[in-house]
Amino acid sequence: MSEVQDTTAATSLFDQLGGAAAVDAAVDIFYRKVLSDYRINRFFDHSDMEAQAAKQKAFLTMAFGGPNNYTGKDMRTTHAKFVKMGLNASHFDIVMEHLTATLAELSVPPALIAQVAAIAESTRTDILGK
Amino acid sequence: MSKLTLNGATFTSQPNETVLDTLLRENIQIPNGCRQGICQSCLMRSVDVPPPVSAQVGLNQTQQKQNYFHACVCYPEQDMMLALLESEQTIFITARVIQKQLLTVDIVRVVVECDTELTFFAGQFVNLLRDDGLTRSYSIANRPQADNRLEFHIRRLPNGQFSNWVHDELVVGSTLTLSEPKGSCHYLSGSEAQPLLLIGTGSGLAPLCGIISDALEQSHSGDIHLFHGSSHHKGLYLVDEMRELATKHTNFYYTPCLSGDNVIADTVQGRAHDVALSTIENLKGWRVYLCGHPDMVNHSKRLAYLKGASIKDIYADAFHVISPDTK
Numbered sequence: 001m002s003e004v005q006d007t008t009a010a011t012s013l014f015d016q017l018g019g020a021a022a023v024d025a026a027v028d029i030f031y032r033k034v035l036s037d038y039r040i041n042r043f044f045d046h047s048d049m050e051a052q053a054a055k056q057k058a059f060l061t062m063a064f065g066g067p068n069n070y071t072g073k074d075m076r077t078t079h080a081k082f083v084k085m086g087l088n089a090s091h092f093d094i095v096m097e098h099l100t101a102t103l104a105e106l107s108v109p110p111a112l113i114a115q116v117a118a119i120a121e122s123t124r125t126d127i128l129g130k
Numbered sequence: 131m132s133k134l135t136l137n138g139a140t141f142t143s144q145p146n147e148t149v150l151d152t153l154l155r156e157n158i159q160i161p162n163g164c165r166q167g168i169c170q171s172c173l174m175r176s177v178d179v180p181p182p183v184s185a186q187v188g189l190n191q192t193q194q195k196q197n198y199f200h201a202c203v204c205y206p207e208q209d210m211m212l213a214l215l216e217s218e219q220t221i222f223i224t225a226r227v228i229q230k231q232l233l234t235v236d237i238v239r240v241v242v243e244c245d246t247e248l249t250f251f252a253g254q255f256v257n258l259l260r261d262d263g264l265t266r267s268y269s270i271a272n273r274p275q276a277d278n279r280l281e282f283h284i285r286r287l288p289n290g291q292f293s294n295w296v297h298d299e300l301v302v303g304s305t306l307t308l309s310e311p312k313g314s315c316h317y318l319s320g321s322e323a324q325p326l327l328l329i330g331t332g333s334g335l336a337p338l339c340g341i342i343s344d345a346l347e348q349s350h351s352g353d354i355h356l357f358h359g360s361s362h363h364k365g366l367y368l369v370d371e372m373r374e375l376a377t378k379h380t381n382f383y384y385t386p387c388l389s390g391d392n393v394i395a396d397t398v399q400g401r402a403h404d405v406a407l408s409t410i411e412n413l414k415g416w417r418v419y420l421c422g423h424p425d426m427v428n429h430s431k432r433l434a435y436l437k438g439a440s441i442k443d444i445y446a447d448a449f450h451v452i453s454p455d456t457k
């Protein structure tokens with residue numbers, strides 16, 4: 001374990017995860033999970049699938065520590081309508097579950113999953129408009 | 131509220147206004163058609179910042195990279211510097227009607243001959259313009275051949291301005307103005323073995339006809355499944371032609387579907403997309419074409435994806451009609 005960390009210490013999280021190709025693989029699995037989950041898929045009912053997938057990709061790229069231009073303010077404004085529809089912490093938890101399950105399916109080591117989860121978690125207050 | 135700059139003038143967008151709304155409110159003449167981000171009549175370019183991704187859906191990669199976007203569905207997220215397309219970039223074609231024939235009580239086949247050479251992919255659409263500028267999108271139902279002909283299947287909508295004009299006033303010999311062919315819902319050569327699923331409702335059969343004949347012409351070897359739906363048996367058309375095609379090509383399967391209560395021999399009862407998606411277990415590796423009613427298209431897109439088709443393999447033309455409140 002320590003050996004792995006030593007050799008990869010200089011590499012960014014994004015590269016360790018496999019970069020853009022890894023994001024694409026993850027988006028596909030993650031978005032299917034989210035869309036087929038009856039507890040949250042009503043938040044995805046009305047907008048276009050391509051646009052949604054593009055947003056998932058931007059989100060995962062950020063959570064993977066990759067290049068992004070996400071700001072907390074954008075997160076707040078784009079999610080405000082969902083908060084009005086009842087989006088709350090339990091929904092956020094479900095999305096987090098799908099995210100970690102996706103990474104586990106892709107055989108990402110637990111230590112890296114924890115790092116991704118921590119970045120995603122940091123958007124909680126903005127997404128929920130708290 | 132964002133600031134939009136066009137040709138040196140600056141306009142402020144109101145909350146919940148699209149770029150098109152703002153410019154029209156300021157009396158800037160911008161060509162427009164479907165107002166749903168499909169027909170590309172109001173296409174423009176952001177000179178400085180990337181436009182919102184949702185305003186670029188349906189454009190090809192080059193257009194996306196060059197920051198082109200649909201003004202009618204662009205809710206600006208920041209200040210933008212805009213450029214309109216040069217008029218020479220907008221190509222118009224003149225065509226003459228050479229055939230008009232009723233396919234069902236409310237769908238007419240119109241064949242036109244263009245006065246210039248035309249390159250297109252079967253399944254693309256063009257915008258048709260009436261003399262007074264009224265513009266609507268119609269899918270091309272034939273595949274490209276040397277004759278510069280285009281075939282359309284146009285359904286009469288109750289009180290629809292353009293479709294009633296086509297049905298009642300357009301005659302053989304009339305001239306029409308067309309945009310260049312647009313859209314990415316077409317056959318792709320290069321993956322001849324990929325199974326294809328095509329679902330169409332009403333005149334949504336038009337682009338699918340073109341795609342199917344193109345695929346068969348290019349010796350597509352994968353299975354091709356067509357499901358055509360209507361509420362009433364009188365709404366199904368080209369039934370004999372499709373059955374004949376299915377006899378001729380062992381990899382082509384045709385299922386006419388009726389969503390109404392009437393049961394007719396050799397048709398399946400149910401909505402076309404329900405029938406299709408319950409017949410086919412897994413769509414992993416398939417290419418899917420969805421044309422016709424917007425609700426059918428959107429619903430099926432999601433189901434096809436959840437059944438394993440990847441987003442890049444799902445092609446759709448939702449026949450959006452302009453909703454009354456955008457007129």
Ligand SMILES: Cc1cc2nc3c(=O)[nH]c(=O)nc-3n(C[C@H](O)[C@H](O)[C@H](O)COP(=O)(O)OP(=O)(O)OC[C@H]3O[C@@H](n4cnc5c(N)ncnc54)[C@H](O)[C@@H]3O)c2cc1C
Pocket residue numbers: 164168169255266267268269270282283284285286287288289290291292293294333334336337447448449450451452453454457
């Ligand atoms: C990419 C694409 C491809 C298409 N391909 C085809 C095709 O191949 N074949 C085809 O038939 N169609 C196709 N369509 C649809 C087509 O573009 C037109 O939308 C359709 O023909 C209706 O146009 P219209 O002018 O006749 O009706 P419109 O005048 O636009 O009216 C549409 C409907 O709204 C109702 N309406 C309008 N105004 C009001 C009002 N103020 N109050 C209440 N109701 C109102 C009308 O009664 C009518 O039913 C396509 C659309 C797209 C976007």
